[in-house]
Amino acid sequence: MKEFNLIEHFFKQKSGTRKDVVIGIGDDAAVTHIPQGQALVTTTDTLLSGVHFLPNASPHSIAQKAVAVNLSDLAAMGAEPAWISLSLSAPDVDEEWLTEFSRGLQDQIEYYSIQLIGGDTVQGPLAITITAQGFVPYEQAITRSGAKPGDLVYVTGTLGDAGLGLAIAKNEVDQVIEKPLSQVNRDFLLKRLNYPTPRLLTGTQLRRIANSCIDLSDGLISDIKHILKMSACGATLDLEKLPLSQALVNSVDEETALKYALSAGDDYELLFTVSEEQKGNLETTLASANIQVTCIGHLNGNVGNLELKKNNLPYQNNVQGYQHF
Amino acid sequence: MKEFNLIEHFFKQKSGTRKDVVIGIGDDAAVTHIPQGQALVTTTDTLLSGVHFLPNASPHSIAQKAVAVNLSDLAAMGAEPAWISLSLSAPDVDEEWLTEFSRGLQDQIEYYSIQLIGGDTVQGPLAITITAQGFVPYEQAITRSGAKPGDLVYVTGTLGDAGLGLAIAKNEVDQVIEKPLSQVNRDFLLKRLNYPTPRLLTGTQLRRIANSCIDLSDGLISDIKHILKMSACGATLDLEKLPLSQALVNSVDEETALKYALSAGDDYELLFTVSEEQKGNLETTLASANIQVTCIGHLNGNVGNLELKKNNLPYQNNVQGYQHF
Numbered sequence: 001m002k003e004f005n006l007i008e009h010f011f012k013q014k015s016g017t018r019k020d021v022v023i024g025i026g027d028d029a030a031v032t033h034i035p036q037g038q039a040l041v042t043t044t045d046t047l048l049s050g051v052h053f054l055p056n057a058s059p060h061s062i063a064q065k066a067v068a069v070n071l072s073d074l075a076a077m078g079a080e081p082a083w084i085s086l087s088l089s090a091p092d093v094d095e096e097w098l099t100e101f102s103r104g105l106q107d108q109i110e111y112y113s114i115q116l117i118g119g120d121t122v123q124g125p126l127a128i129t130i131t132a133q134g135f136v137p138y139e140q141a142i143t144r145s146g147a148k149p150g151d152l153v154y155v156t157g158t159l160g161d162a163g164l165g166l167a168i169a170k171n172e173v174d175q176v177i178e179k180p181l182s183q184v185n186r187d188f189l190l191k192r193l194n195y196p197t198p199r200l201l202t203g204t205q206l207r208r209i210a211n212s213c214i215d216l217s218d219g220l221i222s223d224i225k226h227i228l229k230m231s232a233c234g235a236t237l238d239l240e241k242l243p244l245s246q247a248l249v250n251s252v253d254e255e256t257a258l259k260y261a262l263s264a265g266d267d268y269e270l271l272f273t274v275s276e277e278q279k280g281n282l283e284t285t286l287a288s289a290n291i292q293v294t295c296i297g298h299l300n301g302n303v304g305n306l307e308l309k310k311n312n313l314p315y316q317n318n319v320q321g322y323q324h325f
Numbered sequence: 326m327k328e329f330n331l332i333e334h335f336f337k338q339k340s341g342t343r344k345d346v347v348i349g350i351g352d353d354a355a356v357t358h359i360p361q362g363q364a365l366v367t368t369t370d371t372l373l374s375g376v377h378f379l380p381n382a383s384p385h386s387i388a389q390k391a392v393a394v395n396l397s398d399l400a401a402m403g404a405e406p407a408w409i410s411l412s413l414s415a416p417d418v419d420e421e422w423l424t425e426f427s428r429g430l431q432d433q434i435e436y437y438s439i440q441l442i443g444g445d446t447v448q449g450p451l452a453i454t455i456t457a458q459g460f461v462p463y464e465q466a467i468t469r470s471g472a473k474p475g476d477l478v479y480v481t482g483t484l485g486d487a488g489l490g491l492a493i494a495k496n497e498v499d500q501v502i503e504k505p506l507s508q509v510n511r512d513f514l515l516k517r518l519n520y521p522t523p524r525l526l527t528g529t530q531l532r533r534i535a536n537s538c539i540d541l542s543d544g545l546i547s548d549i550k551h552i553l554k555m556s557a558c559g560a561t562l563d564l565e566k567l568p569l570s571q572a573l574v575n576s577v578d579e580e581t582a583l584k585y586a587l588s589a590g591d592d593y594e595l596l597f598t599v600s601e602e603q604k605g606n607l608e609t610t611l612a613s614a615n616i617q618v619t620c621i622g623h624l625n626g627n628v629g630n631l632e633l634k635k636n637n638l639p640y641q642n643n644v645q646g647y648q649h650f
């Protein structure tokens with residue numbers, strides 16, 4: 001089956017039906033319309049087998065995650081998603097694999113009301129590159145560079161679940177888990193790894209409220225440093241406040257849980273900063289949404305310094321090189 | 326060197342300076358503004374080492390080609406290019422390679438006044454995915470589906486050069502070349518392979534004139550079939566009219582030259598169709614541009630049939646299966 005047929009057969013039929021798509025899959029390029037007053041927001045992320053997902057991951061979860069990590073970038077800008085393009089590199093035309101993969105893609109397309117507007121398929125090592133496009137009203141995009149000393153630091157959801165999920169998926173649980181792992185917890189942690197949830201609603205709600213925002217893809221410590229660098233701030237994090245799931249807390253000791261929450265990647269929660277004055281506004285705005293948001297520290301003017309405290313005492317974690325950059 | 330630094334170091338400095346880019350490389354996503362009255366045009370193409378370029382191709386040419394093939398898709402829609410995103414998969418951080426690659430990218434960025442707005446780098450087999458975005462005025466995009474029976478079929482430039490260029494690059498010239506290959510011709514043919522020229526100016530000039538357009542990436546016969554299929558037409562091509570370069574004609578016999586012109590890929594010329602009524606308009610519009618355009622046949626109502634004639638006689642080429650689909 002040739003490339004053209006591959007795209008047509010597996011991806012065109014259920015690629016979505018947005019009214020702002022004038023020309024979708026099947027021409028030299030897609031043509032779409034942006035609403036007046038909205039800026040275009042674009043992001044690209046590649047997932048490579050063996051690097052970003054395990055070779056034995058289900059094609060459904062691979063597709064879902066490839067879309068989710070891109071939508072998470074849009075969420076971090078306060079944007080709403082509209083269209084995706086797919087470049088799929090696959091070693092062969094495995095119809096079963098492609099059927100499951102396209103089902104994962106379609107589930108995301110339907111759930112987020114987005115549309116697949118084009119792409120490319122090549123024969124090569126398994127890799128998925130998605131470009132996601134969305135909108136944000138003019139001058140309302142939330143950046144990494146707008147944070148101010150004094151801002152409160154918040155995160156959505158819980159941290160570290162995907163990190164333990166990865167250890168489970170790689171059968172490395174014996175090394176980290178000291179308590180019996182229940183099926184419920186196991187399922188929850190694997191779901192957090194394989195089916196991350198882009199915090200799109202929260203992202204749009206943070207427009208005009210948050211001074212800065214980033215999505216947590218590489219781990220809390222790595223990612224907050226981007227904000228500190230681009231906003232020329234320092235930060236103090238209060239580790240006893242880190243939101244940890246019951247599944248994580250019930251499966252590993254406290255030290256290990258903190259390690260995952262601080263340095264494991266793939267959480268795809270949002271980290272954002274809000275001035276003291278906007279705190280009330282934030283709480284009112286988020287009250288209607290059923291998304292957990294936790295204040296985990298604050299920013300200061302100590303440029304480039306990341307201070308970790310636990311119950312007001314300096315915290316020495318056993319992962320080197322994370323405290324400063 | 327980590328991914329973040331890789332992008333920062335090699336690609337950010339000379340990524341372009343367009344005024345419509347509000348946020349470029351370095352945040353979760355790029356934010357850009359589309360001019361009023363313009364639709365967004367988006368395309369994605371992946372180039373894989375060993376498939377789309379030879380493993381020993383120069384990094385400069387790989388970058389140039391990766392951009393060019395995407396801009397060629399925009400040209401085929403009648404769009405002007407604005408922004409590109411890059412996903413680079415490379416086996417290691419080879420500074421010399423990356424320097425040359427980024428130089429190729431920057432040359433294209435400057436030449437076409439586009440901007441690199443984001444991307445991703447992963448460690449893996451050498452592959453380049455570029456997403457190109459541009460604009461076209463509302464309702465002026467040129468599609469594959471607008472062709473009508475009676476339309477004249479045109480192509481830009483000359484055909485088949487990249488095909489012979491590939492044979493030269495692969496050291497397969499002994500099999501096809503019967504005449505001595507001069508250095509000038511060799512250089513020309515290799516340049517046509519490695520440095521294709523997206524026909525952007527012609528594309529924009531064809532708005533409101535051409536009924537349909539496609540870029541020739543897979544070869545004339547393969548690509549015209551997309552137009553025939555999507556426009557429900559047939560076509561007769563007059564092979565004696567095919568525009569062939571002196572370099573091609575001087576290097577191989579007539580039969581071989583036609584074979585390359587008909588079925589070799591990578592030309593990245595435009596094929597477009599124009600009604601008889603618009604012929605004068607086309608000639609006037611293109612007169613000022615120094616781009617060769619040749620009428621090579623016409624469309625008819627014989628849906629799905631591609632007829633090849635040479636000097637008014639049916640042409641039997643020795644490549645099977647190309648006459649019909």
